[in-house]
Amino acid sequence: MAPNYPSGDQVSAAGATVTKPFLLSLLAASIVLLITLKRKRTAASKLPPLPPTPPSWPLIGNLPEVMFHSKPMFRWVHDVMKEMNTDICLIRLPAGGPTIVPVLDPAIAREMLRKHDASFADRPTSFGSHVISGGYVTAVLGPHNDQWRKMRKVMTSEIVSPARHRWLHDKRAEEADNLVFYVHRRCMAGKSVDLRVATRHFCGNVMRKMLFGRRVFLLTILNRFFGEPTSDGGPGPMEVEHVEALFTGLKYLYYSGVSDYLPWLRGWNVDGKEKIVKEADKTIKALQNPIIDERIRQWRSGERKEIDDLIDVLVTLKDDVDGKPLLTPQEIKCQAAELMMAVIDNPSNAVEWTMAELINRPDLMAKATEEIDRVVGKDSRLVQESDIGSLHYVKACVRESFRLHPVFPFNMPHVSTRDTVVAGYLIPKGSHALLSRYGLGRNPKVWTDPLRFDPERHLVDDRGGVTLTEHDLRFISFSTMLLARLLQCFTWAPLGPIELAEAEDIYELFLATPLVAFPKPRLAPYLYPETN
Template sequence: MALNSAGEIPAAAAIVHAFLATLPISIILVLRLKKKKRAPAASELPPLPPSPPSWPVIGNLPEVMFHTKPFFRWVHDVMKEMKTDICLIRLPGGATIVPVLDPAIAREMLRKHDVSFADRPTSLGSHVISGGYVTTVLGPHNDQWRKMRKVMTSEIVSPARHRWLHDKRAEEADNLVFYVHSHCMAGKSVDHCMAGKSVDLRVATQHYCGNVMRKMLFGRRFFGNPTSDGGPGPTEVEHLEAVFTALKNLYWSSISDYFPGLRGWNFDGKEKIVKEADKAIKAPQNPIIDERIRQWRSGERKEIDDLIDVFVTLKDDDGKPLLTPQETKCQAAEIMMAVIDNPSNAVEWTMAELINQPDLMRKATGEIDRVVGKDSPRLVQESDIEKLNYVKACIREAFRLHPVFPFNVPHVSTHDTVVAGYLIPKGSHALLSRYGLGRNPKVWTDPLRFDPERHMGGDDGEVVLAEHDLKFISFSTGRRGCVGTVLGTCMATMLLARLLQCFTWTTPSGGVDLAEAENELSLAMPLVAFPEPRLAPHLYRETN
């Protein structure tokens, strides 16, 4: 799972009101801390990372909250002006944020000092979505996290479980082809489909990922009524919109993230947004889980068919349910959030770049044809992924240049730690910048150019999507790293490979505007293109 720290700028009046209301308390707290604790002499400690000028007591909060640019763009502009790959941003109450743009510093944090940066920050969004931190990704580094992490690694994303769920993923890959083909045909005959409807590839990629996760978790593609073309219905659209809304508001989006005492007042409207998103995510999921719990307890259900069955049937050493209903519901929601965004964003960007560079698209399509055989009566399968090195190189390049969110999930230092010669104070929020690592000119030649060849080894070794040296972030690493790397690799590669193998893609203008959205890193406008089938008609069959 990857996170957006931009968020919308809260209403100025609400922020000013909250700031004035809490300023006296903040000053008193800071003065008391200074009295209780003698600050060590400067010569006793390494220097702090360089930081922009800040205000007494409130630090850089005015710049963070009132700046016209999103938080992540302001941070990267400041670091560029300061000519630094690590800096320290001060917030009220002595809190600090430490963004990192250099792979060597990132490796030092998450390898040498992995234990020191194993905690997570608290926030309004993460607390609501995780049900009070009962899940794996968002919770603090404690016994609850260890319990849920063990469940995830041993029962949910283990190699054996991945193989067991293969057929469900394959069915959704087939449904993707049927969905796109139905738009291509648009009522035309099989031999005259070039004038078919366009396809919104943002919808196609996001809902393919959503379909895969719904099928693996709940054993169904749709929460609501199915659509004739295999696409999302209103319930699925609302569900996916809520997932992305929640992701964008996990951290630093609300004034109460800076002043926790304000939670419950909804000063800036963000508390309502987060709670409504959480409700929309869980509304179609929780009744299924409740019914499944009832079926297993009554003995009505006897066969394990999907991941909810796995969660519900886990037992502790005394033979009692290992997970509470709340843990199962919140973990299921977190899985949906952790898996959908990264592959869908990477493939949408990859398709946009390939449409603009037809030579690269022909090379990727040619590789699939060589591996599978263009005249072969089958579609590309997961068993082919190992050999699709150029296809995976295209996805790696999208992860590098076009990350789904600017920063990785924050790490919190559990004690004072020295990194790259700088003192990182206890409680600092360490932010590895997906945006900055992948575009660092000290690491990447011509960093703004989409060039899959930079990921091809030349020794016929297999290309993998994980980036263990943190030159960019595809799937997070370390003690709090992503446990679903194999699943994410599978979904992203199958999604791109099926789109390229089964269709030729064009746009009316012959190209795609690659402008980024102002407040995030997705394409400013969803990618819309026209597909033309390139395989035998019988391969575009409808799925169940």
């Protein structure tokens, strides 16, 4: 029997029966997709724009400019923002790396860190910060997590409280006397003083005294010293090694290395900076950790019973639940290193720049010394911390140096934890927000004649109230005391013309040439300490 094939009309009818529902479904799906895409485009069009962006390369963004430009990275950033006439911008990096958002306007910075503080409270990770913090066990460098909250609580309640500051007064005063002894001995020998050496080592000595109780430590385990001072009170070799390692560690905490922006390269030492960071950290902790180990042993054995310094405080803290030590030896060691770094760079740099500015401007130097003589009395006693509240002009000099001559161009970076709108711009999640200390302090929209060193811009009225705030006032008091002693006790003559030029370094804004000057006593001889 012949097969019973359907006729052409039957085939057409069957096909039409199948095709119509399919076409209707496809049409409906297409309409839904078009509506969805339109809504997304409409929603996207309502989003705030990204900050202005400089021209970038396909795929790799601005990585060549950030990493390999002939100028230091921060100068390239500021030049680009000046060309674009913007106080905020967005710098793109290759996929897998963050975007960078520099800010030059104080109003935008305030909005970012006050109104949106929760969005920008975190820190980005970097090779340097990971090494120095011992894997983020400290209070400042790590991401905001339970460990950070634990250490932050310890710092605020036990270390940087006003009561603790008063408790450590005598140690700071002793090092202020040692500074005068050192400069006076150089003076009597007819020698010049390198003020970079003097200021850095004063800051290092003060912090060592507060942390470890002494400037010099004999370590019986290693038979090493933190450097016996020289006969004139200057730093010994171990003190020099310690301070140099601290500044190196600070320099490379967030050094904008390749591996910081391309994390998958970390550990390969691509640009050589990772090795430098590790060596600096090794030096710092080789000098500090045996002291801490010995102190822990003394407390656990019962040999030590009196709390004398900050290491004692950290070692003796107890957990409220089980009464066991609150901090591990690793936490104490890494926090000690972080504390040393926290106070050594800003005060020393500010005072060196201030002295350079004042020596170049004798009229300003005269105002500062006149105020000290008026507040303290000429030939009556040395200036003390209790006088700082009345030294308005001297404080203004320090604040002006903080404004005009920051030690590093950017504050420690913040990282956005969510998409956030700031100043009308969308800051994408994961962006590194860089507040430019250099740009904020020199912004012509904020400061009149911004490149001029003018302390009086910080004096608001005849009573001498100071308006420029500093996020951490201990930097101001620390620096003011150092500056006041140098001005009260000596007159200063430069070796030659002082060039107020910044070092052409990628990361630092020190004077290009360390400030060296000849001191001459200006007080009665009996006021100068005879021993250190």
